[in-house]
Amino acid sequence: MASRVQNPIQNRLWLLSFSTSSTSSLCNSVSLKKTRFTNRSLFGKRMPWSSSRRNLYCTCSTSRGSTMDSNTSPSSGRQNAEPFVITTPLYYVNAPPHMGSAYTTVAADAIARFQRLLGNKVVFITGTDEHGEKIATAAAACGCSPAEHCNVVSQAYRTLWRDLGIAYDKFIRTTDHKHEAIVKEFYSKVLANGDIYRADYEGLYCVNCEEYKEEKELLDNNCCPIHLKPCVAKKEDNYFFALSKYEGFLGKMLSENPEFVQPSFRLNEVQSWITSGLRDFSISRASVDWGIEVPNDAKQTIYVWFDALVGYISALLNDGEQPNLQTAISSGWPTSLHLIGKDILRFHAVYWPAMLMSAGLQLPKMVFGHGFLTKDGNKMGKSLGNTLEPTDLVQRFGPDAVRYFFLKEVEFGSDGDYSESRFINTVNAHLANTIGNLLNRTLGLLKKNCRSTLAVDSAIAAEGNTFKDAVEMLVTKAKTHYETLALSSACEAVLEIGNAGNLYMNQQAPWSLFKQGGAASETAAKELVIVLEAMRIIAIVLSPVTPSLCLRIYNQLGYTEDQFDAITWSDAKWGGLKAGQVMAQPKPVFSRIENQIEDGNAGETVKAGSKDKENINQNKSAIEV
Ligand SMILES: Nc1ncnc2c1ncn2[C@@H]1O[C@H](COP(=O)(O)OP(=O)(O)OP(=O)(O)O)[C@@H](O)[C@H]1O
Numbered sequence: 271m272a273s274r275v276q277n278p279i280q281n282r283l284w285l286l287s288f289s290t291s292s293t294s295s296l297c298n299s300v301s302l303k304k305t306r307f308t309n310r311s312l313f314g315k316r317m318p319w320s321s322s323r324r325n326l327y328c329t330c331s332t333s334r335g336s337t338m339d340s341n342t343s344p345s346s347g348r349q350n351a352e353p354f355v356i357t358t359p360l361y362y363v364n365a366p367p368h369m370g371s372a373y374t375t376v377a378a379d380a381i382a383r384f385q386r387l388l389g390n391k392v393v394f395i396t397g398t399d400e401h402g403e404k405i406a407t408a409a410a411a412c413g414c415s416p417a418e419h420c421n422v423v424s425q426a427y428r429t430l431w432r433d434l435g436i437a438y439d440k441f442i443r444t445t446d447h448k449h450e451a452i453v454k455e456f457y458s459k460v461l462a463n464g465d466i467y468r469a470d471y472e473g474l475y476c477v478n479c480e481e482y483k484e485e486k487e488l489l490d491n492n493c494c495p496i497h498l499k500p501c502v503a504k505k506e507d508n509y510f511f512a513l514s515k516y517e518g519f520l521g522k523m524l525s526e527n528p529e530f531v532q533p534s535f536r537l538n539e540v541q542s543w544i545t546s547g548l549r550d551f552s553i554s555r556a557s558v559d560w561g562i563e564v565p566n567d568a569k570q571t572i573y574v575w576f577d578a579l580v581g582y583i584s585a586l587l588n589d590g591e592q593p594n595l596q597t598a599i600s601s602g603w604p605t606s607l608h609l610i611g612k613d614i615l616r617f618h619a620v621y622w623p624a625m626l627m628s629a630g631l632q633l634p635k636m637v638f639g640h641g642f643l644t645k646d647g648n649k650m651g652k653s654l655g656n657t658l659e660p661t662d663l664v665q666r667f668g669p670d671a672v673r674y675f676f677l678k679e680v681e682f683g684s685d686g687d688y689s690e691s692r693f694i695n696t697v698n699a700h701l702a703n704t705i706g707n708l709l710n711r712t713l714g715l716l717k718k719n720c721r722s723t724l725a726v727d728s729a730i731a732a733e734g735n736t737f738k739d740a741v742e743m744l745v746t747k748a749k750t751h752y753e754t755l756a757l758s759s760a761c762e763a764v765l766e767i768g769n770a771g772n773l774y775m776n777q778q779a780p781w782s783l784f785k786q787g788g789a790a791s792e793t794a795a796k797e798l799v800i801v802l803e804a805m806r807i808i809a810i811v812l813s814p815v816t817p818s819l820c821l822r823i824y825n826q827l828g829y830t831e832d833q834f835d836a837i838t839w840s841d842a843k844w845g846g847l848k849a850g851q852v853m854a855q856p857k858p859v860f861s862r863i864e865n866q867i868e869d870g871n872a873g874e875t876v877k878a879g880s881k882d883k884e885n886i887n888q889n890k891s892a893i894e895v
């Protein structure tokens with residue numbers, strides 16, 4: 271399986287759970303209760319989950335008393351224990367991962383890490399989507415069985431996640447037995463709700479999207495606008511899901527809960543799909559063997575999208591638990607955030623909510639569709655084969671550089687083109703220069719003049735200090751940006767701390783104060799503490815984005831890995847460094863990357879903005895002191 275975004279400053283969230291038929295085993299009536307809660311945070315712990323919310327919920331006793339509903343009932347009292355559940359798409363194993371798949375996962379990891387810093391319980395779900403025609407074809411092409419093919423490619427995803435420092439909690443494979451059981455149960459609920467029927471269908475099909483397309487969506491020669499390949503005419507006798515029945519519910523849900531689709535500029539697109547009329551879609555395939563059998567019809571397999579979306583639920587099962595919906599759902603459904611690319615927005619913002627309504631389950635709280643990494647303006651993707659190899663980038667430049675570049679340089683929600691020279695210029699200017707060098711030269715001065723030991727508490731050193739005020743303001747800014755998923759702006763706020771720190775060093779010039787001796791030396795020692803305290807704060811605030819770099823900074827400041835692992839957002843408050851703390855031997859935390867590519871060479875476009883060049887120049891002068 272496999273979208274785009276603006277700052278989703280979300281003041282209101284509603285949770286919805288639907289059922290529309292008397293045949294559902296979960297509920298048999300719908301009622302609308304309106305309550306509302308407000309908070310400036312999107313998902314943070316400080317959101318008053320227990321306060322009012324708009325809840326379209328079942329009134330039957332079975333469902334009201336069930337675990338499924340206890341999570342969202344305004345009176346359940348469980349709200350504070352609700353985990354923050356974030357998902358990436360379950361990636362399709364027709365080919366190994368590429369930088370696009372890594373992009374979503376790195377962003378999800380940064381958001382999950384930020385939520386953990388806030389002290390929230392997080393369930394971070396990722397995984398692989400392993401059924402369908404494309405997988406069978408890819409396996410046949412390499413002369414192995416579909417299962418063997420899936421094992422190899424799924425493992426490649428896990429290896430890449432390890433190399434990129436992705437700290438996921440659950441990895442679901444749609445070929446897991448537990449998933450199969452959950453899909454069948456889900457299908458049966460939708461069937462029992464009267465939403466599945468059998469019919470012939472004839473239409474234009476994009477094998478790469480695994481989706482029937484309408485002619486009006488297609489380019490010349492019936493080409494898919496994403497995959498740029500012609501769609502094929504296909505006719506099948508299939509089972510259909512009655513999506514059209516949910517048109518009114520979906521439209522109402524979105525108008526009452528517009529924050530469901532993020533970034534907000536994507537909402538119109540989703541609404542126009544709905545207002546232009548939703549067609550029932552086929553949820554089984556007669557011609558595809560590699561899939562989960564339709565209950566009571568061994569001749570058909572369940573459509574890969576119907577199967578894969580349910581993976582977000584089966585992923586919640588803990589090891590050894592009975593694979594049933596009720597158990598899975600009690601471990602964290604509904605998700606707080608489905609993070610996806612804009613290519614699969616329709617599946618997540620239209621099909622999936624309708625399927626959940628039909629099965630009587632609550633809807634996710636938000637779907638965020640980010641932009642595309644592009645190559646020459648086209649979406650980088652497995653099907654087009656124009657991908658960027660993340661393993662190669664990680665091996666050459668390390669995980670921090672890769673994570674930082676894509677989160678800082680591509681505004682979250684918009685498309686972004688990659689260029690190696692821009693990559694190198696950015697990470698050198700920001701990570702090696704602005705942050706790494708500031709730390710290194712401050713520690714060098716401390717070693718030379720203070721035996722690497724802090725002379726005074728950072729809180730005392732910075733009394734009435736305007737640089738400290740600036741740092742505090744930037745930390746607050748960064749927090750707001752993380753909360754609103756403006757990941758690039760969060761990085762920018764951290765970078766501003768680094769820039770302000772370099773400026774402060776240059777203005778205070780502690781190296782000349784040390785030369786003067788006496789009281790001037792004491793002032794110099796105090797200034798070093800101030801800059802190092804800013805570095806400590808950078809290590810915390812940037813840790814969701816560049817965790818291993820931030821650990822190295824923390825180690826340089828004399829802390830252990832355990833101490834780093836125990837940090838929370840509240841540690842970013844000024845005043846952590848105390849008199850007597852001994853720093854480590856100064857060692858660069860981020861090595862400059864030598865630019866092997868000449869500007870304009872090898873088709874590379876140099877896109878280092880003038881701001882980056884300013885940073886380089888500004889910090890160069892600082893280093894030379
Ligand atoms: N170019 C890209 N930019 C950003 N994210 C991407 C990109 N390509 C894939 N993704 C992420 O992976 C998801 C798609 O997963 P999928 O496994 O279908 O890979 P794909 O490379 O897009 O495949 P295909 O090219 O066959 O459509 C997207 O929704 C998004 O989360």
Ligand SMILES: [Zn+2]
Nearest residue numbers: 476479494497
């Ligand atoms: Zn397509």
